[in-house]
Amino acid sequence: MSSNEKELVGNFELTKQGVITRREVLMMGAVAATSIASVNAAVAATSAAASSSVAAAPAAAGKDPYTAKDFSALVSKNMEGLSPSQIEQHLKLYKGYVTKSNEIYNQLKTADLTNPNATYSPLRELLVEQSFAVNGMVYHEFYFGNLGGTGGDPSGDVKAALEERYGSTGKFMDFLKASGKCMRGWVVVGYNTRGNHIDTFGLDMHNMWSPQNVVPLLVLDVYEHAYMVDYGIDRAKYLDAFAKNLDWQVVAKRLAATKKLVSGADTTV
Ligand SMILES: [Fe+2]
The missing domain is CATH 3.55.40.20 (Iron/manganese superoxide dismutase, C-terminal domain)
Structure with missing residues (x-):
């Protein structure tokens, strides 16, 4: 699917048929707290085409699965009450979560499985901090994504x-x-x-x-x-x-x- 066949909707990418690919669904589900079972079932019911994208989804060995989204327009927008400097600092922090999410993802491929322990073990630490880093990344993407508007009332x-x-x-x-x-x-x-x-x-x-x-x-x-x-x-x-x-x-x-x-x-x- 080419990029121009997609419509970016916040963190969702819709095809022209209005189907969210499984990759985006899993991103939302695993990271942004939606039930994976729920979205899997929804995707399966929605489109065979969406299901076919599963095999092509996550990254191949050695590749980083996450790329920072570009929210620089929020800086140049010079929003009332949220200064460019404030946004710039916040975006730096966001990019740190993307970097760490990739780092942890790759480290989990070769995680030490000997002596797993719930008080301390390398695998435990990777799993705990993965949820911190990945949620930190995605919640920030939702946050920056719903900034830059004009406020007021919804309709x-x-x-x-x-x-x-x-x-x-x-x-x-x-x-x-x-x-x-x-x-x-x-x-x-x-x-x-x-x-x-x-x-x-x-x-x-x-x-x-x-x-x-x-x-x-x-x-x-x-x-x-x-x-x-x-x-x-x-x-x-x-x-x-x-x-x-x-x-x-x-x-x-x-x-x-x-x-x-x-x-x-x-x-x-
Ligand atoms: Fe933040």
Whole structure:
């Protein structure tokens, strides 16, 4: 499949037929906390063509599976309340997670399997830090992907889904900002494929309490590094700035892609 046959939708690549390739599905599922069983079942049901891409998916031996996405446009955009310097520093950190995700992926190929131990063993450390590095990479991609917009209010299906869950979009924004003040790492607003509704989860670290069966739609980074350059420790001002630069169109595209992916099916049985 050539690159021009794909449409980039946040972290999702859709074919012209609206099918998410298995590689992207596995990326979302394994890394961004969606149930692998759920997405596998959805992909299998969606398209034989998608299944055929499985064999061509992950990297061959010795090749890095992850490449940093280019979010440099957010720097040149000079967003209100999120300075180029702040974004540049944050992007450096993101690229570090990509580097470490590749490093760990390759080290796991030759991991020491002797004396595996749950207190300490090389394999354990690789597995634990893999979840930290890879989730750190992908949650940042969702975050940067839903920045660069004009804020305001959502419309269409996103508006309807938020109203159903939170009463109004205004109440949702209050919920989002309050959640952002509660957590130490992330707020993940996603489509819950188990209950077929929008839901919000909080994480204190990339690999702590990452939700299952939830496809991220809107991701908010509340680590201090996300705002210290601009606001010191004033997180409330950062949350206001985040809201002003939220790209609801990206959120809408993610929701549309997610609904197409999961078909509203409960695949946890
Ligand atoms: Fe971050």
